[in-house]
Amino acid sequence: MSLYHEAASILDETRAKKCSIKSLVYTTKKGKEWKSDPKALFALSTEAAKWSEVLAEVVGRSGVLGVERTLSPTLALVLTYDLFLSKRGIALPASHGLNAAVSKHKARLSAELTKARLRRGCATIDELRVKINGGSVLSDGKEGQRKVPRHPRWVRINTLKTTLEEQLAGQFAQWQSVPTLREVVQAASSREQVYHVDEHIPNLIAIPSGADITTSVAYRTGDLILQDKASCFPAYLLDPQAGKGDVIDACAAPGNKTTHLAAVLAESNARRETDNAQGGKIIACEKDAARSETLEKMIKLAGAAEVVTVKAKQDFTKLPPTARVAANITALLLDPSCSGSGMVGRDEDSGITVHLPSTTPDVPTVRGKKRKRPAATASAALQPSAAPPPAVSTTEEELPPDSADDTAEKLTARLANLAAFQLRLLEHAMAFPAARKIVYSTCSIHPEENEHVVVAALRSEVAREMGWRVLRRSEQVVGMREWHLRGQRDEVAAAVGFEVDGETKGLEVDVKEVSEACLRCDKHGEDGTMGFFVVGFVRDVGETLASNGNGGVGLVSGDGESYDDTNGDDESWEGFAD
Numbered sequence: 001m002s003l004y005h006e007a008a009s010i011l012d013e014t015r016a017k018k019c020s021i022k023s024l025v026y027t028t029k030k031g032k033e034w035k036s037d038p039k040a041l042f043a044l045s046t047e048a049a050k051w052s053e054v055l056a057e058v059v060g061r062s063g064v065l066g067v068e069r070t071l072s073p074t075l076a077l078v079l080t081y082d083l084f085l086s087k088r089g090i091a092l093p094a095s096h097g098l099n100a101a102v103s104k105h106k107a108r109l110s111a112e113l114t115k116a117r118l119r120r121g122c123a124t125i126d127e128l129r130v131k132i133n134g135g136s137v138l139s140d141g142k143e144g145q146r147k148v149p150r151h152p153r154w155v156r157i158n159t160l161k162t163t164l165e166e167q168l169a170g171q172f173a174q175w176q177s178v179p180t181l182r183e184v185v186q187a188a189s190s191r192e193q194v195y196h197v198d199e200h201i202p203n204l205i206a207i208p209s210g211a212d213i214t215t216s217v218a219y220r221t222g223d224l225i226l227q228d229k230a231s232c233f234p235a236y237l238l239d240p241q242a243g244k245g246d247v248i249d250a251c252a253a254p255g256n257k258t259t260h261l262a263a264v265l266a267e268s269n270a271r272r273e274t275d276n277a278q279g280g281k282i283i284a285c286e287k288d289a290a291r292s293e294t295l296e297k298m299i300k301l302a303g304a305a306e307v308v309t310v311k312a313k314q315d316f317t318k319l320p321p322t323a324r325v326a327a328n329i330t331a332l333l334l335d336p337s338c339s340g341s342g343m344v345g346r347d348e349d350s351g352i353t354v355h356l357p358s359t360t361p362d363v364p365t366v367r368g369k370k371r372k373r374p375a376a377t378a379s380a381a382l383q384p385s386a387a388p389p390p391a392v393s394t395t396e397e398e399l400p401p402d403s404a405d406d407t408a409e410k411l412t413a414r415l416a417n418l419a420a421f422q423l424r425l426l427e428h429a430m431a432f433p434a435a436r437k438i439v440y441s442t443c444s445i446h447p448e449e450n451e452h453v454v455v456a457a458l459r460s461e462v463a464r465e466m467g468w469r470v471l472r473r474s475e476q477v478v479g480m481r482e483w484h485l486r487g488q489r490d491e492v493a494a495a496v497g498f499e500v501d502g503e504t505k506g507l508e509v510d511v512k513e514v515s516e517a518c519l520r521c522d523k524h525g526e527d528g529t530m531g532f533f534v535v536g537f538v539r540d541v542g543e544t545l546a547s548n549g550n551g552g553v554g555l556v557s558g559d560g561e562s563y564d565d566t567n568g569d570d571e572s573w574e575g576f577a578d
């Protein structure tokens with residue numbers, strides 16, 4: 001099988017199973033069977049996927065698929081990518097059937113590529129490349145108007161296996177530390193070896209987007225994990241503490257947040273070495289069978305298998321809060337499927353939408369499965385708050401990321417279904433009897449999946465019965481408390497049902513408190529993150545919350561005895577920052 005056939009089959013599988021290209025190339029059983037060099041295969045599949053929205057238009061409008069019967073839509077995508085966009089061109093002899101099938105239509109394809117570029121307002125292919133690689137651009141100030149993407153590559157140091165210091169002295173020994181993220185971003189195109197240690201998340205560094213560490217031993221052995229900064233917020237905010245019960249990661253695959261949770265818990269255990277309050281395990285649920293396999297592999301690779309128990313093919317909503325395994329669950333991380341509207345095209349860990357060309361010309365872009373759904377408003381799906389949410393089809397939870405050609409009506413209906421599903425999961429989490437803390441997150445920029453779900457959850461019967469409220473900003477771990485982007489106040493107010501006009505108190509929801517408790521990350525913003533939303537919930541019943549000295553809160557029993565005495569040791573968390 002040629003590189004092109006293999007890359008096309010990877011794109012087909014990515015679409016069908018919604019799994020990442022990286023996991024297909026490197027970690028699946030099939031990965032061992034690839035004949036092509038994995039690095040070349042990964043690069044071609046990822047680049048073709050990133051460009052697929054444009055190339056689907058180019059190939060579809062050219063009509064090539066109607067005449068070249070040997071070409072499948074994905075095969076045409078990967079070949080057209082190499083024909084026009086890779087430095088070396090198609091890596092096959094000119095006489096090879098596949099090369100000829102595309103090259104003989106070069107003029108027509110090239111004309112369509114020009115039109116597609118102009119439709120996107122780009123004067124040159126390089127400008128289009130920048131747009132595709134990160135959306136927004138900024139001048140690097142070195143070569144006139146040369147533009148570079150805003151996004152760095154985020155690398156989490158896996159403290160289950162190594163330390164930040166060890167990696168900076170080893171893998172990054174030849175690299176230069178820079179004091180600002182901007183310097184990393186500006187180095188993106190020149191591939192300078194610079195890194196910036198993040199100010200908010202411990203053990204996280206940013207490196208230029210062009211820097212590839214995926215071939216390094218440290219990456220392959222799980223010492224380094226590619227994880228967007230925003231995606232590190234949930235585990236850090238949940239802040240599981242040693243000796244205070246077990247944690248559920250309800251929607252765990254592919255497992256980046258699970259392994260981050262394990263690392264945070266292990267840090268806490270290490271700080272408690274001298275007393276008896278160690279322990280705590282993580283239960284990772286994943287509904288999808290294929291993704292459960294990936295999850296298991298990622299956990300093993302990250303060295304988290306001892307502390308994490310995988311519940312493969314486990315629908316979280318089918319795990320009864322009264323089950324024996326649930327009795328000791330004190331914290332839950334809920335990162336459910338969402339619209340993915342915050343995802344950045346180049347973030348291979350989060351998955352990329354593969355667009356396919358039409359097999360008949362003049363149809364701009366053929367998207368994935370078409371779903372006929374009645375129009376509905378997202379907020380209607382969350383009303384009335386105490387009533388059970390409407391039934392959601394099982395497939396709707398798994399929709400691919402938003403597409404530019406979604407009509408407003410389709411998007412509204414889609415968000416309504418997603419929001420109802422997300423609320424259902426959140427309400428289920430709130431029913432766990434020993435639970436004291438929940439972190440809810442999405443990689444969506446839509447308030448319907450974010451602030452609106454938070455308000456609906458707070459107003460739900462289970463939240464009121466169990467005493468759930470938001471984890472206030474002042475109670476959050478230091479990096480999250482200091483994060484500048486908070487929830488959208490007008491959206492919280494809209495969900496509560498009244499306008500903001502200086503008066504922020506609702507009947508049962510404090511708009512200011514709730515919006516301040518929520519954290520948002522901007523897609524394509526100066527922070528170099530994907531679009532993201534995260535919020536914490538806590539309940540005080542039977543216990544009160546007190547500062548744990550980590551800048552956040554720990555549980556204190558009713559009689560005032562603290563379960564946590566990490567004052568002093570916590571300095572190490574903040575110490576990593578610079």
Ligand SMILES: C[S@@+](CC[C@H](N)C(=O)[O-])C[C@H]1O[C@@H](n2cnc3c(N)ncnc32)[C@H](O)[C@@H]1O
Nearest residue numbers: 251252253254255256257287288315316335337
């Ligand atoms: C956004 S992804 C989670 C990403 C993951 N937390 C990480 O950081 O690597 C959502 C996952 O939830 C799974 N899922 C969806 N509904 C579920 C349910 N009811 N129970 C358990 N898992 C579910 C999906 O299959 C998908 O793998």
